[in-house]
Each structure stands twice: as structure tokens, then as C-alpha cells.
Amino acid sequence: MIASVVPGPALRCAGLVKRYGAVLAVDGLDLEVRRGECFGLLGPNGAGKTTTIEILEGLLAPDAGDVEVLGRSWARDSRHLRERLGIQLQETFFSDKLSVEEILRLFRSFYPRGRDVDTVLAMVELESKRRAWFGKLSGGQKQRLAVACALVGEPELLFLDEPTTGLDPQSRRQLWALLERYRADGGTILLTTHYMEEAEVLCDRVAIVDRGRVIALGTPRELIASLGADHVVEFAVEDGATPPSLDSLRVLAGVRDARREHEGFAITTSEVHRVVPALLDALDTAGHRLSMLTTHSATLEDVFVALTGRHLRDA
Amino acid sequence: MPDRRPPHPLAELTRTRFLEFVREPEALFWVFAFPILLAFALGIAFRTQAPQPIPVGVVQQDGGEAVLRKLRASDGLAPRVLARDEVDVALRNGRVHLVVEPGRGATPPTYRYDRTRPESRLARLAVDEALQRADGRRDVWSARDELVVTPGSRYIDWLIPGLLGMNVMSTGLWAIGFTVVQARTRKLLKRFVATPMSRGQYLLSHMLARLAFLVLEVGALVTFAWLVFGVPINGSLVTLAAVCLLGALSFAGLGLLVASRARTVEAVSGLLNVVMLPMWILSGVFFSSENFPDVVQPLIQALPLTALNQALRSVMIDGASWTALGVQAGVLTAWGVLSYLVALKIFRWQ
Numbered sequence: 164m165i166a167s168v169v170p171g172p173a174l175r176c177a178g179l180v181k182r183y184g185a186v187l188a189v190d191g192l193d194l195e196v197r198r199g200e201c202f203g204l205l206g207p208n209g210a211g212k213t214t215t216i217e218i219l220e221g222l223l224a225p226d227a228g229d230v231e232v233l234g235r236s237w238a239r240d241s242r243h244l245r246e247r248l249g250i251q252l253q254e255t256f257f258s259d260k261l262s263v264e265e266i267l268r269l270f271r272s273f274y275p276r277g278r279d280v281d282t283v284l285a286m287v288e289l290e291s292k293r294r295a296w297f298g299k300l301s302g303g304q305k306q307r308l309a310v311a312c313a314l315v316g317e318p319e320l321l322f323l324d325e326p327t328t329g330l331d332p333q334s335r336r337q338l339w340a341l342l343e344r345y346r347a348d349g350g351t352i353l354l355t356t357h358y359m360e361e362a363e364v365l366c367d368r369v370a371i372v373d374r375g376r377v378i379a380l381g382t383p384r385e386l387i388a389s390l391g392a393d394h395v396v397e398f399a400v401e402d403g404a405t406p407p408s409l410d411s412l413r414v415l416a417g418v419r420d421a422r423r424e425h426e427g428f429a430i431t432t433s434e435v436h437r438v439v440p441a442l443l444d445a446l447d448t449a450g451h452r453l454s455m456l457t458t459h460s461a462t463l464e465d466v467f468v469a470l471t472g473r474h475l476r477d478a
Numbered sequence: 479m480p481d482r483r484p485p486h487p488l489a490e491l492t493r494t495r496f497l498e499f500v501r502e503p504e505a506l507f508w509v510f511a512f513p514i515l516l517a518f519a520l521g522i523a524f525r526t527q528a529p530q531p532i533p534v535g536v537v538q539q540d541g542g543e544a545v546l547r548k549l550r551a552s553d554g555l556a557p558r559v560l561a562r563d564e565v566d567v568a569l570r571n572g573r574v575h576l577v578v579e580p581g582r583g584a585t586p587p588t589y590r591y592d593r594t595r596p597e598s599r600l601a602r603l604a605v606d607e608a609l610q611r612a613d614g615r616r617d618v619w620s621a622r623d624e625l626v627v628t629p630g631s632r633y634i635d636w637l638i639p640g641l642l643g644m645n646v647m648s649t650g651l652w653a654i655g656f657t658v659v660q661a662r663t664r665k666l667l668k669r670f671v672a673t674p675m676s677r678g679q680y681l682l683s684h685m686l687a688r689l690a691f692l693v694l695e696v697g698a699l700v701t702f703a704w705l706v707f708g709v710p711i712n713g714s715l716v717t718l719a720a721v722c723l724l725g726a727l728s729f730a731g732l733g734l735l736v737a738s739r740a741r742t743v744e745a746v747s748g749l750l751n752v753v754m755l756p757m758w759i760l761s762g763v764f765f766s767s768e769n770f771p772d773v774v775q776p777l778i779q780a781l782p783l784t785a786l787n788q789a790l791r792s793v794m795i796d797g798a799s800w801t802a803l804g805v806q807a808g809v810l811t812a813w814g815v816l817s818y819l820v821a822l823k824i825f826r827w828q
Contacts, residue, residue, distance in 0.1 A: 222672060222828065245674040252672065256664035260501035261494055272490035273673040316673070 171234055173198045173320050173351040174219060179228035181214050181375075188214040189225070190375035196320075201342070201352040203366035205359060205463060207475045211375035212355035213253055216324050219353065220250050233319060246274060249318030251309045253325050259298030263289055263308055266297060267315060274316035287311040287341055303334025310341060321345060323354040327361060339364055357475050359463035371467055378470050386466045392419040392431040395465050396438055399427025399455040400446065407449060415441040422472070427455060431465065487675060491683030496690050499653065508652070509695050513645040514702050517638060520764075521707050524633040531556035532601045533574045537565060541580035545587060548612035549578070554604050565590065576601035578609075635710070638703040639790035640763040645695060646725045647757065647783050651750050653691075654684045654733030659746040668828045681822055685730035692726045693719075712797035721793055721803065725786040728810040731817035732782065738821040757783040785809035 174196040181189040189211045196202040204212045217223040219230055221237040221244065230237060232244055257266050267280045284290045287307040292300065300308065306326060313321055326342075327335040342352060342365060356362055362369045363383045371379040371386070379386055387393065400406060412421035412430060417437035421430045432438045435458050446453060467475050499505055533556045536546050542559060549557040560568055560577060568574045569590065575598045576591040589605065591598035661667050670680060696719075703709035711718060736753055740746035760767055760774075761783035770778060778784050789806040792798035800807075 220672060222668065242674060245672070248672075250669075250672040252665060252669055254665060255669045257666060258494070258498050258661075260498055265494060265497065268485055269490045269494050270673060272485040272487040273670075273675040275674070312669075 170198070172196060172231075173200075174230075174232050174353060176219060176230045177228060179215065179218060179230070180226045181211075181218060181223065182226055188375055189218070192228070192372070192375060192377055194219075194370060194377065196351060196353050197368075198351055199346075199349055200367040201346055201354070201365050203362040203369040204353070204355040204372050205357070205362045205366075205369050205467070205475070206355075206372035207357055207467075207473070210372045212357075212372055213324055214375075215372070216322055216353065216355050220248070220322050221245075246276070246316060247319050249313035249316060249321040251313045251321075251323045251326060253328070255309055257297045257308070260296050262294050262296055263300070264293040266308065267311055270312040271315045277316040278314065280315070283311045283315050286314060286344065288337070301334070303330050303337060306330060306334070307338060307341065310338065314345065318350070320351045320353065323352065325355055325357070327356070327358065335361070359467070359475060362463055369463065371463070371470065373467075373471050379466065383463055386463060387461050390419070390431055390461050390466060390469055392433045393461045394432050394435045394458055395461055396430040396432060396435060396442065396458045397424060397427060397455070398430075398442065398446075398453060398457075399424075400451040401454045407446065407451065411445065411449075412442075415445060417441065420469070422468070429465075429468070431461065431469070488679045488683055488686070491675075491680060492686045492690075495657065495683055495687035498657065499687065499691065505653065509645075509649045509691060510698050513641055513695070513699050517634075517641050517699060517703060518706065520637055520641075521634045521703075524637070529554070532576075532597070532604055533558070534601050534605055535560040535565065535568055535574035535577040537562055537577060537579045539580060540582065545578055545580045545609070549605065549608050551612060552604065552608035555601075555608060572597075574601075576605055578605060634703070634707045635795060636791065637764070638699070638707075638709045639794045640787050642696060642699055642722070643725065643761070643783055643787040643790050644758065644763045645699060646692065646722060646786065647729045648754060649691065649695060650688055650726055650729030651733040651736060651754060653688065654730055655737040655740075655746045655750050656743065658684065658734065658737035659740050659743055662740075662826065662828075663742060665828075667826075671827045677825070677827070678822060681734050681818065681825070684734060685727055685818070688726050688730045689723065692722055696722045709794075711794050713793035713799065717798075717800055717803075718790070718793045720800070721786070721789045721806075724807060724810045724814075725782070725789075728782050728786070728814035728817075731814040731821065734821035734825075735817040738825045741826070757781050760784070762787050780809060782810055782813040 417434035785806040
């Protein structure tokens with residue numbers, strides 16, 4: 164079809180709004196996903212990521228706003244779009260007593276064009292499990308099967324909602340590798356995640372979502388650079404004396420910014436080697452005893468905290 | 479092979495429905511074993527027996543011995559002596575169907591029994607005849623008895639088609655109601671509508687998968703009834719199969735309708751009971767629906783299970799052919815088609 168070669172974004176939405184009763188789940192959200200990129204919606208649980216992705220998938224109707232997927236609209240071209248998209252929902256439990264192969268065959272039968280079941284099994288490395296019942300699979304295998312069901316129609320655009328939530332690190336890396344291979348074949352991905360590490364590894368561009376809005380957009384590198392510092396020093400002091408004030412920390416040599424954390428403080432800086440001696444000095448002078456001190460390279464998590472004052476995992 | 483023709487969605491949907499079901503041992507029990515056990519139990523309880531002597535009681539008092547002797551002379555009666563305070567309990571429990579209180583002197587005896595119980599009325603006739611004869615009554619004439627056994631007139635012959643109908647109904651409704659609602663709670667329906675799958679075909683696959691079992695479940699029950707109780711099929715097997723097929727499709731449609739909105743397995747269980755219970759009672763499974771008043775008969779006749787049971791009995795007992803089953807076939811078709819269409823319209827996919 165001509166439509167598929169017309170250049171233009173894989174997906175575009177503008178002014179998206181969705182309410183659940185009094186709760187505003189999506190609050191005027193705009194996005195554009197380019198063809199061939201992996202785009203991530205990063206945000207804490209409850210930020211409106213799932214609602215957003217389900218609207219884009221044509222499973223939910225927005226209260227307001229426009230959605231255009233592969234240059235088409237859900238209202239007019241739903242059937243056509245379903246054939247060209249691959250979708251993995253946040254949680255799908257296939258029938259426990261169907262085998263991997265049976266489930267894949269079923270999904271393959273829905274698509275007029277698509278990949279061979281054997282090919283997809285090889286892609287997701289589940290060949291050895293082809294006769295295993297769904298109920299007997301591990302969490303990682305279930306998730307790879309869910310992705311396989313999304314890939315079986317040879318989609319141009321893949322939607323993944325929290326694809327690695329609840330998986331162990333090894334399963335997570337296996338899934339990432341699978342998605343990288345799909346990317347390498349020219350596929351486009353839109354995924355949601357609340358793992359900043361996942362967004363940094365997989366995504367070309369990331370939109371940080373909080374309370375139904377996009378609060379930052381860019382490549383992971385750009386977003387981290389926006390902190391103006393590439394390291395974070397975290398520390399805590401023992402209970403007792405009055406804790407140090409943020410202002411007293413901000414004036415230390417090399418400190419870009421300081422903020423309170425759960426059990427202590429976090430300082431952003433580009434010069435760890437200057438900040439740490441100065442900090443130790445200042446604490447010693449004030450009579451504080453250090454109970455914890457760590458440093459790490461700045462991440463998207465730090466970007467989120469800098470923007471919202473909250474952490475991704477507990478916001 | 480990459481050029482292999484992809485499987486047809488309706489065939490795959492039906493196939494997976496079928497596999498899900500046969501891999502569920504409990505479901506197999508309820509579909510196959512339970513109706514057979516039920517038929518067996520009822521068949522034993524209501525088996526045709528040689529006429530049993532009627533149990534009657536005689537109150538222990540003066541003259542009791544004489545009455546007891548006279549009753550013993552009749553072979554249709556099984557009299558026993560009862561203390562006065564045992565009488566009420568024995569009557570209530572059906573240990574005896576009637577109690578004779580012997581008369582004093584020239585006073586005739588008193589019969590105590592419940593007139594609404596047919597067996598008690600029978601006991602009164604037999605007891606009265608035995609006592610009168612013993613006291614010298616002579617018959618004016620005696621008729622010649624010609625004993626016959628009408629084929630298909632036993633309770634079990636009447637019961638089996640009803641059980642068959644009930645089974646077609648309950649397995650259809652339960653199997654579909656449960657799998658649909660389970661797929662909904664597991665978000666599988668939502669996942670399906672995220673593909674190009676045809677929704678009509680999804681619902682249709684449930685109805686088709688039912689047919690695969692139908693052959694097995696009807697076959698099992700009919701064969702069992704024939705082997706163990708000698709229940710005949712007087713009509714053609716093809717007609718019987720066609721009636722079962724129509725019934726199964728009809729109830730499959732109804733099952734989809736019942737499951738079309740429910741979000742939880744508990745909710746759909748309740749709904750299924752609401753739908754099935756009236757039909758168990760009204761549609762003539764265990765006893766004839768003729769027992770209900772005339773005003774409700776039009777309603778009863780419009781129920782799908784009534785239509786199915788009538789059609790099954792016509793075929794199995796009367797040997798009826800298709801042409802005689804127009805009304806029943808119409809009722810079943812209407813229920814099936816309308817339920818399917820309404821279900822498709824109001825179905826909750828997420």
C-alpha cells in the first residue's frame with residue numbers, strides 16, 4: 164500500500180485527555196513517535212502511561228484529543244491498523260492449559276500476513292518450550308510469549324506496556340535483546356516503563372510522564388545533561404544533632420544542587436572529587452557523624468526526582 | 479515452511495476452545511460422569527418393580543388380633559401391629575399407608591389415612607375389600623385381568639430425554655459462561671480485540687466447540703441408558719442428533735448472552751443459576767410440566783428447555799420425525815439466533 168511508504172511519524176497524538184470520574188488520568192498529552200525509533204514513556208505507577216498507550220492502541224476512547232497511527236485514524240481504519248500493529252498489554256494471562264505453540268498459532272491465524280510460528284518461536288527463543296503449557300512457563304518466558312504474540316503479525320509498530328515488570332535481571336536482558344533485534348529489522352517501538360535503566364538501554368527518545376502530562380522529552384543523554392551535572396552524591400547523617408541545611412550544602416565547592424532524600428540528602432555535581440572532601444569537612448565541623456555515603460552517575464531517575472521531587476519507584 | 483497456508487481463525491479459535499476444555503478434568507466430570515451418575519441413581523430409585531404388598535398398621539387393642547388375621551389372608555397387604563402412640567409417626571413417615579382401629583363389638587373399624595396420598599387411598603380400597611370379604615361379602619362377578627407392559631411408559635424412558643435436555647442446557651451454559659468470563663478477567667478478551675480477530679467469529683467458536691462435545695456427551699448418556707435400563711430410541715438417530723444440535727446451538731447462544739457483561743466468575747455463576755433454575759423446575763425434566771396451572775403454560779412452552787425436552791421425548795418415545803417438531807425447532811432457533819445477536823451487540827470485551 165502507498166500509505167506505508169509515505170514518510171511521516173509512526174504515531175502522533177495531540178491534546179489527549181482521559182478522565183475516570185473525578186480523576187484526570189491523562190491531562191493534555193502530546194507525543195510524536197518517529198518511524199524506526201524506540202520511544203519510551205517513563206513515569207511512576209499511576210502517571211497515566213497505561214491509559215495513554217491504550218488510547219494510542221485504539222482500546223480506549225479519549226475524552227478529547229487526536230490520535231494518528233501510521234497516518235491513519237482509529238475511527239476510520241481500525242481493521243487495517245490492527246493488521247499492522249503488534250500489542251502487548253501490561254498483563255495478559257493466556258489459557259494455562261494451552262501450549263506455547265497453540266497460543267502462537269491462534270494469534271497467527273488472526274493476521275492475513277505475518278510470520279511463521281516457527282520463525283517467531285526462534286525470535287523469542289522459546290523453541291524448547293513449544294509444547295509447554297502456558298501455566299508452566301516462568302515469568303520471563305510468559306512475557307516473551309506475550310511479545311511473540313505481538314510480533315506474529317509482522318507489525319510495523321510495536322506497543323509494549325511495562326514489558327519487563329516483575330522479571331529477574333536475566334529475563335529482562337533477554338527481552339531487551341529481542342527488542343533490539345526487532346529494532347534492527349526496522350521496526351518502531353512505543354513502550355512504557357517505570358525502570359529508568361530500561362529506558363536508558365532501549366529508548367532513542369524518552370518522554371517523562373507525570374500526572375498525565377509530559378514533563379520532559381528528549382534522548383536519555385539530553386535529559387541527563389539537563390541536570391547540568393553528571394554525578395550524584397548521596398549521604399546520610401546519624402540521628403541526634405540538627406541535620407545540615409540545604410543552603411549550607413549548596414554553597415560547598417562543586418555542588419550544582421542539593422535536595423532532601425528519604426533518609427538523607429542528594430547532591431548533584433560534575434566534580435565528585437571536589438564535593439566529597441568539602442562535604443566531609445563541613446559535616447565534621449558541624450559535629451555530624453556520617454552514616455552513609457555513595458556516589459553514582461546521574462540517571463533518568465535523578466532527572467525525574469529533579470523535576471518532581473519524587474522518586475519513580477514511590478512517586 | 480514459510481509458504482504454508484496460515485490456519486483459519488475460526489478453526490483455530492474452535493480448536494483451542496476444545497483443547498482448553500478436554501484438558502480440564504473437572505469439566506469432563508460434570509459433562510460426562512455427572513449426568514450418567516444422575517441417570518443411574520434416578521433409574522434405580524424409580525425402577526419398575528413387581529407389585530409390593532401395601533404396608534398397613536393395626537392399632538394394638540381389643541379385636542386387633544382378629545383384624546390382623548383377616549388382613550394377613552389377603553396377599554396384597556403387609557399388616558403390622560402398632561402401639562397407639564406410634565400411629566402418627568408411622569403414618570407421617572410412610573412406614574404404613576393406613577392404620578386400622580378395630581371396632582368394639584358391633585361397631586365397624588375406623589380407617590386413619592391421608593386422603594391426599596394416592597398410596598393411602600389405594601390402601602383403603604385394599605384393606606376395606608380384605609375385611610369385608612373376610613366378614614362374608616361376596617362379589618357379584620369377577621372380571622378377567624389382562625396384564626400389559628406399554629413400551630416406553632416407564633419413568634426412566636420418560637426421564638432420560640429430560641436429563642439429556644438438561645445436560646445439553648447446563649453444559650452449554652456453564653462451559654461458555656465460564657470460559658468467556660475467565661477470558662475477560664484474564665484480560666484475554668482485551669488482548670484478542672487488539673488483534674484483527676473477528677468478534678463474531680470469536681463468539682461463534684464457542685458455539686462450534688460445544689458441538690464437538692455434544693456428540694460425546696449425548697452419545698455417552700444415550701448409550702448408558704440403553705445398555706443399563708433398556709431405554710429405546712424409537713425415532714431415527716439422525717433426527718435425534720439434529721434435535722440435540724439445535725438445542726446445543728440455542729443454549730450456546732444463551733450462554734454467550736449470560737456471559738456478555740459479567741466481570742467475575744461469581745457474577746456469572748449467579749446469573750447462570752437464575753437462568754437455569756426456572757427451567758429445571760418448569761420445563762419438565764423430572765416431572766411433567768403439565769402439573770403447572772394453565773395460565774403459565776404459554777410461558778413454559780416458550781422456554782428453550784421445554785421445547786428441547788418435548789422434541790427429545792417426541793423422537794425417543796413417540797418416534798416422531800422432523801415434520802412434527804416445527805414449533806419446538808422454531809422456539810430453539812429463535813432463542814439461539816436472538817441471544818447470539820444480542821450478545822454480539824452488548825458484549826463487554828474489556
